[in-house]
Amino acid sequence: MADWKLDVGGRALQVTHPDKVYFPDAGITKGDLVRYYEAVADGAVRQGHHRPMILKRFVKGISEKPFFQKRAPDKRPDWIRTARFEYPSGGVADEVVLEDPATLLYIVNLGCVDINPHPVRADDLDHPDELRIDLDPIRGVPFPQVRDVAMVCKAVLDEHGLVGWPKTSGSKGFHIFVRIERRWEFAHVRHAGLALAREVEKRMPGIATARWWKEERDGVFVDYNQNARDRTTCSAYSVRPTPDARVSAPLHWDEVPTCDHTSFTLRTMPERFARLGDLAAGIDDAAGTIDSLLALYAEQEKAGEGKKRVADKPMLVIGQSVDEKSALAGLERWKARHPDVVATMWERDFLVDNMRGRSSTWTRIRVNLEHVSEELRPQQEALDPDDPPDWGDWAPPGWRSS
Numbered sequence: 001m002a003d004w005k006l007d008v009g010g011r012a013l014q015v016t017h018p019d020k021v022y023f024p025d026a027g028i029t030k031g032d033l034v035r036y037y038e039a040v041a042d043g044a045v046r047q048g049h050h051r052p053m054i055l056k057r058f059v060k061g062i063s064e065k066p067f068f069q070k071r072a073p074d075k076r077p078d079w080i081r082t083a084r085f086e087y088p089s090g091g092v093a094d095e096v097v098l099e100d101p102a103t104l105l106y107i108v109n110l111g112c113v114d115i116n117p118h119p120v121r122a123d124d125l126d127h128p129d130e131l132r133i134d135l136d137p138i139r140g141v142p143f144p145q146v147r148d149v150a151m152v153c154k155a156v157l158d159e160h161g162l163v164g165w166p167k168t169s170g171s172k173g174f175h176i177f178v179r180i181e182r183r184w185e186f187a188h189v190r191h192a193g194l195a196l197a198r199e200v201e202k203r204m205p206g207i208a209t210a211r212w213w214k215e216e217r218d219g220v221f222v223d224y225n226q227n228a229r230d231r232t233t234c235s236a237y238s239v240r241p242t243p244d245a246r247v248s249a250p251l252h253w254d255e256v257p258t259c260d261h262t263s264f265t266l267r268t269m270p271e272r273f274a275r276l277g278d279l280a281a282g283i284d285d286a287a288g289t290i291d292s293l294l295a296l297y298a299e300q301e302k303a304g305e306g307k308k309r310v311a312d313k314p315m316l317v318i319g320q321s322v323d324e325k326s327a328l329a330g331l332e333r334w335k336a337r338h339p340d341v342v343a344t345m346w347e348r349d350f351l352v353d354n355m356r357g358r359s360s361t362w363t364r365i366r367v368n369l370e371h372v373s374e375e376l377r378p379q380q381e382a383l384d385p386d387d388p389p390d391w392g393d394w395a396p397p398g399w400r401s402s
Contacts, residue, residue, distance in 0.1 A: 001017075001018055001019035001031075003015060003071075004018050004034075005289055009101055011077070011100075012107055013077075013102055014109070015031065015034050015105070016108050016109060017030060018031030020061065021092075022058065022062060022063065023061065023111065023245045024243075025142070025244070026197040026243065026245050026265075026266075028245050028354070030061075030109075030111075031150075032266065033108055033239060034105055034109065035272060036238055036239065036266045037237075037239075038102075038105065039273060039274070040237045040269060041101040041105075042278060043236060043237050043250070043273060043277075043278035043280070044104055044236065044238070045098060045103075045104055046278060046281065046283075046284075047115075047177075047236040047237065047280065048098040048117040050097060050120055050122050050123070050346040051098055051117035051119075051122065052095035052096065052097050052117065052118050052120070053069055053097075053107075053232065054069070055096065055116075055119040056068055056069075056096065056113070056114060057117055058112075058113050058241060059067055059110075060111075060113050062113065062241040062242075062243075065322070065323075065361065066113075066241070069123065070085075071095065071190055073094060073110070076096075076297070077106065079102065080106060080354045081096075081097040081099055082095060082096060083097050083122040083125060084125075085229050086125070087229065088228075088229050088230055089230075098115070109209075113168070114238035114241070114248070115236075115237075116234055116235070118352055119132055119180070119189075124326060126185060126332075128180070128181040128182070128286065129164070129179060129180055130177055130178065130180065131180050131192055131194065131220075131224045131227060131290060132176075132233050133164070133177075133193065133224075134222075134223040134233060135149055135150060135169075135176075135221070136220065136221045137172055137173060138218070138219065139347050139348050139350065139352075140347040140348060141219055142222060143172070144227060145207060145220060146172075147218050148257075149174075149204060149219070149222070150176065150205065151256060152200050152204055152208065153176055153196065153222070154166070154176070154253060154256075155195070156200060156203075157178060160290075160293050162289075162290070162293075163283075164178050164287045165179075165280045165286075166175070166253060167175045167236050167249055167250045167251060167280070168240070168246075168247075168248055168259065168261040170234060170238060170246045170247050170248035170261075170264070171240055171242065171246065172261075175233065175248065176237075177280075177283070178288065179283050179284060179286050179288065180287055180289065181287050181288070181289055182192055182220055183289075184290060184294075186227065186229040188288065188294060190224060190225065190228055190331070191229055191291075192294055193224035193225075193227045194210065194224040196293055196296075196393035197223075198300055198305055199296065200283055204219070206218050207219040207220065208221075210222050210224065213313075214351055214353065215315060215368045215370075219349070234248050236250045236278075236280055237249075237250070237269065238374035239266050239315040244262070245263070245265050245266035246262065246265050246272070247264045247265055247266060247268075247269045248264075248277065248280040249264035249269060249272075250280045251279060282326045313368050313370050314368070314370055315366055315367070315368055317364065317365070317366050317383060318334045318365040318381075318384065319331065319364075319365050319383045320363065320364045320386060321361075321386075321387040322360065322361075322387060323361055323363070323387065324354070326385050326387060326389070327364070328352070329385075330384040330385045331350065331365045331367075334367075338374060338378055341376055344372050344376070345367070345369075345371055347367040348368075349367055349369070349371060350365075350368075351365070352364075352365060353366065370382060382399065
């Protein structure tokens with residue numbers, strides 16, 4: 001199929017290889033993805049408007065790993081705006097800023113399946129205007145439990161005078177975005193998120209958790225670290241790289257207790273959007289203050305809740321690889337060698353850590369042996385697999401040297 005030439009709000013845009021299959025199981029092409037974002041552009045642009053973003057590019061479709069690109073392409077239309085974002089590491093990047101539907105479709109043409117903006121606007125990169133709550137269930141936790149935690153998050157937000165805007169994550173979790181005044185730096189917003197997470201855990205012990213160490217978590221992790229300076233989260237209406245092209249769908253709060261997160265896909269969302277419009281259209285008019293959450297954070301710290309703990313679980317690292325399937329295959333080989341051990345382990349004891357390198361992700365597999373009697377616990381073995389990428393002299397935090 002020939003390339004498409006589109007006029008998007010008076011801007012000329014070329015869509016290359018529109019017939020390339022991006023979602024093999026669903027038969028969805030790059031052209032289908034472009035048409036989807038055309039249909040929901042009003043909502044997608046509103047949620048990411050004036051925000052710099054990291055480009056997560058699936059140039060060959062979702063069957064292959066994406067690469068992460070912080071810097072805007074050198075060759076780009078002159079109407080693409082950029083903003084220089086500074087990372088905690090000291091690095092800087094001139095990132096694409098989402099300004100209009102043309103910019104949205106431009107990054108989709110680059111291979112971006114989902115949209116990942118920062119919680120700041122391009123005219124003030126040091127003061128977030130969004131508190132982000134990311135509910136991340138551990139292995140085996142059913143989605144109804146995620147919904148229950150979301151409703152308790154809403155109750156806490158209500159008590160602190162904040163308006164939460166709920167949406168499915170498009171994967172297994174849930175997001176609540178809260179518009180806030182641009183008065184606080186990233187560290188303060190993260191503290192507000194941590195205060196909320198601790199309060200939710202207090203109200204739902206064993207169901208929700210704010211524990212930092214993955215091996216200590218039960219239920220749904222209220223991930224407050226999504227408010228750190230170097231983090232991005234997919235925005236509303238983003239298509240996710242799932243086989244069924246699931247979508248991060250904004251909801252009314254009264255939909256949350258019974259919603260089916262699998263029902264919102266690239267194929268179903270345009271009709272819902274045309275019928276209901278953007279359910280988060282009022283988010284920019286609902287900016288609130290996090291002073292109350294920060295006061296709660298101070299109380300928690302005074303009570304010793306912020307005391308640093310070191311995880312003391314009996315852990316083994318099984319393998320690490322830039323290829324998740326290879327890492328998981330190594331886990332299956334370990335299980336086959338230790339059937340008596342596996343028989344006593346819980347599902348949550350198998351930890352799949354998706355880690356981020358400079359421009360791509362890698363996977364580390366660990367196991368928690370706390371539910372295995374000491375006489376049965378195996379020793380640390382040679383990593384299987386142990387597939388380091390070509391990082392040169394640099395290695396990301398968490399990578400275990402052979």
